[in-house]
Amino acid sequence: MDGTAPRRRSAYRRGMRRERGASLVEAVVASVVLSVGIVAVLAVARSTMRLEAQARWSAGTAEAAAAQAGALGADPCTIRNGAGASAGPPAMSWTLGADSALRTVDLTVAYPEGSGRRAALYAAAFLCTGR
Secondary structure (H helix, E strand, C coil): CCCCHHHHHHHHHHHHHHHHHHHHHHHHHHHHHHHHHHHHHHHHHHHHHHHHHHHHHHHHHHHHHHHHHHHHHCCHHHCCCCCCCECCCCEEEEEECCCCCEEEEEEEEEEEECCEEEEEEEEEEEECCCC
16 A cells, blocks of 8 residues: 555545535425426316316306206297296206397306306397297
């Protein structure tokens, strides 16, 4: 042993100390990046759940409007303006267009969304042949 080996070892050990400090900083940075990623995933999940609920209500209003249009179309000559608003949810009302052989009906279906309400408008037309 000639005296150069201990210097190499101490230089190696000094490098290891620097590596330990750098890996602690890397671990902190990695945990911050991971935390930001988790927050982003939770935000996307919340948004997805809100949109799914909105889509469910929207599909429900279309079904309710189609059912009501079918009921109104059973005897289109007797449809009256503003007749029979139903209680919710979804709340439904309809208005009759110009009084002619072609009866146009605007169906408004309202449903809750968050702290408010959202409304969808559907239109139907029926031929009144009994006049």
